[in-house]
Amino acid sequence: FPRDRYALARFDGSALYEHEDPRKGEHRDWGTLIFNFGRNEVRNFLISSAIYWLEEFHIDGLRVDAVASMLYLDYSRDPGDWVPNQYGGRENLEAVDFLRELNSVTHDFHPGTLMTAEESTAWPQVSRPTWLGGLGFSMKWNMGWMHDTLSYTSQDPIYRHYHHDLLTFGLLYAFTENFVLPFSHDEVVHGKGSMIDKMPGDEWQKFANLRLLYTYMFTYPGKKLLFMGCEFAQGREWDDSEALDWFLQDHPSHKGITTLLTDLNQLYKEQPILHQIEFEYPGFDWIDCHDSSQSILSYVRKDRNGNELLIILNFTPVPRDNYRIGVNQPGVYLEVFNSDSEFYGGSNMGNGSGLVSEELPWMGRDQSIALTLPPLGAILLRKQDG
Numbered sequence: 001f002p003r004d005r006y007a008l009a010r011f012d013g014s015a016l017y018e019h020e021d022p023r024k025g026e027h028r029d030w031g032t033l034i035f036n037f038g039r040n041e042v043r044n045f046l047i048s049s050a051i052y053w054l055e056e057f058h059i060d061g062l063r064v065d066a067v068a069s070m071l072y073l074d075y076s077r078d079p080g081d082w083v084p085n086q087y088g089g090r091e092n093l094e095a096v097d098f099l100r101e102l103n104s105v106t107h108d109f110h111p112g113t114l115m116t117a118e119e120s121t122a123w124p125q126v127s128r129p130t131w132l133g134g135l136g137f138s139m140k141w142n143m144g145w146m147h148d149t150l151s152y153t154s155q156d157p158i159y160r161h162y163h164h165d166l167l168t169f170g171l172l173y174a175f176t177e178n179f180v181l182p183f184s185h186d187e188v189v190h191g192k193g194s195m196i197d198k199m200p201g202d203e204w205q206k207f208a209n210l211r212l213l214y215t216y217m218f219t220y221p222g223k224k225l226l227f228m229g230c231e232f233a234q235g236r237e238w239d240d241s242e243a244l245d246w247f248l249q250d251h252p253s254h255k256g257i258t259t260l261l262t263d264l265n266q267l268y269k270e271q272p273i274l275h276q277i278e279f280e281y282p283g284f285d286w287i288d289c290h291d292s293s294q295s296i297l298s299y300v301r302k303d304r305n306g307n308e309l310l311i312i313l314n315f316t317p318v319p320r321d322n323y324r325i326g327v328n329q330p331g332v333y334l335e336v337f338n339s340d341s342e343f344y345g346g347s348n349m350g351n352g353s354g355l356v357s358e359e360l361p362w363m364g365r366d367q368s369i370a371l372t373l374p375p376l377g378a379i380l381l382r383k384q385d386g
Helices: 040-056 067-071 093-109 143-153 157-163 165-172 203-219 246-250 252-270
Strands: 061-064 114-117 139-141 179-183 223-226 284-288 296-302 308-314 320-327 332-338 367-373 378-383
Touching: 040 061, 040 093, 061 093, 067 093, 093 114, 143 157, 143 165, 143 179, 143 203, 203 223, 203 252, 203 296, 203 308, 203 378, 246 252, 252 332, 284 320, 296 320, 308 320, 308 367, 367 378
Parallel strands: 061 114, 114 139, 139 179, 179 223
Antiparallel strands: 284 296, 296 308, 308 378, 320 367, 332 378
């Protein structure tokens, strides 16, 4: 918490809310102080504050920032500049107990409250119940997915095949927590550039890349977080002292991003396939994660009834004709979404008339279809009923 003299720092002239020992009571990197979570008065103050926000302002939940800095006594500290816990370890046991109490109380008083952790390490069971040994958060930000995905999509497409693992690695741990996929304020400030500015290529390719990226996020397992201004591809970094550049929505390319996200949100809401099983393995299956040479990914999302949605992503500006993928069931497959649609500013290349499966084994499946992949585009296919 801040050192401001008018706030909590040395509130009564002593280290009341913080630790007296700077090795336990200061964040040197940020110039801030650390709460003394071992004091009952401090814990009660913080938990009461959380309940106040939920009861008086009727907010849906709370995000706890920089949880890793709370969990580890040696967080961003040199050897000798931190004090081990009573067992000689680096875990802040008092902070762990506080977080469990915070999440238990908020969930007891206000069931359904979303308690979300911004936690960037491999601390286990952040979003698992306290009675199972977890910290009790509802969800955890997937910082690894965010960093890997932005690192990949910022590459020129000609080099992406060297970095294919950045897209596939995340599925090794995607279901170990209840993850949120965060494109937050942190990614559009401090010289990092806006989301559209991160994308490579000319203007058309930048917008196509961003449409592809957002479609990838909405079809990937995990809840979605997109910071304001990103929904219409603001060109400059976010500045809290200025209004957003809403006028950009008068330009077709920017309006196309807004329309795309509107349709993705509607699709996500209407299709249980995309939201019903997001935190468990049965809701996802690879079709092909190995096509690094063409920078193409394909996978299946499923609901509890076994209904499937096929997602195929082309991360190069090269259109692919007769690209074949294996499918689980025979039938006609219809395109239900295409990020390259002219409604979004794309080239309108796709599979409008439907695709009939063939008895040609492919990718370990008895049936397959041959389809057209648009440049820097994503298509979603669903088997026609009947």
